[in-house]
């Protein structure tokens with residue numbers, strides 16, 4: 001099959017939902033095999049079925065909690081075996097949390113976001129790296145957030161974990177470059193994108209989605225929030241060999257928000 005990532009094999013975490021789902025379709029339609037992992041096995045199984053109905057034999061689904069080291073070892077090995085190789089890792093699974101201010105924030109809130117958003121990226125890179133090296137040129141794409149570069153009151157845990165993903169990405173890019181592995185590593189930083197992660201904002205607008213999206217778009221120069229494909233196109237570029245000279249970089253998908 002022709003395409004910008006033809007012959008490549010990608011593992012995407014948190015693929016049952018919003019951004020992961022858009023990336024899965026984008027990479028598969030551009031010729032990659034895709035291993036879709038999530039705690040929501042039904043979701044990734046359904047998605048893999050839909051992708052395979054369009055592009056037979058291109059998608060695989062796995063139950064996977066990214067906080068579990070034992071599952072990382074197993075899922076990476078199975079995905080590499082099923083796809084024949086592993087040349088792209090997208091650490092996408094992530095969660096937001098409640099707005100939590102310094103005196104009422106909790107260790108449990110920090111622990112949960114730390115484990116799902118940040119520690120998972122380390123585990124993914126650690127267990128995927130031997131396969132990525134074998135399949136080089138290879139690419140790691142860590143999904144951070146604009147909140148990892150700028151913050152707001154009540155965002156302590158989320159911003160700290162996403163800033164951690166940003167800087168860990170640079171460390172890994174330099175380690176891989178120094179070792180001549182031809183494995184690149186970059187981070188992607190979306191602002192608000194229309195996915196279920198925004199449900200709490202819709203609830204705050206009494207279920208009025210359009211009103212919630214309008215409120216969220218107010219600080220964005222392009223005057224709208226993003227679509228999942230706005231992020232997936234960036235992931236496609238970073239996954240492909242078109243970005244072969246790009247490593248240790250951060251990509252802001254933010255409608256101009258942090259240009260201000």
Ligand SMILES: NC(=O)c1ccc[n+]([C@@H]2O[C@H](COP(=O)([O-])OP(=O)(O)OC[C@H]3O[C@@H](n4cnc5c(N)ncnc54)[C@H](O)[C@@H]3O)[C@@H](O)[C@H]2O)c1
Nearest residue numbers: 014016017018019039065066093094145192193195196197
């Ligand atoms: N949508 C946005 O506005 C936005 C903005 C900035 C960054 N992000 C980041 O993008 C990534 C994807 O977010 P999204 O908007 O698609 O959210 P989403 O809630 O639609 O999808 C997240 C997926 O992660 C899965 N998941 C949650 N915990 C998991 C775990 N422990 N193990 C494996 N899978 C788990 C969920 O089941 C879900 O399918 C996240 O890292 C998020 O922080 C999103």
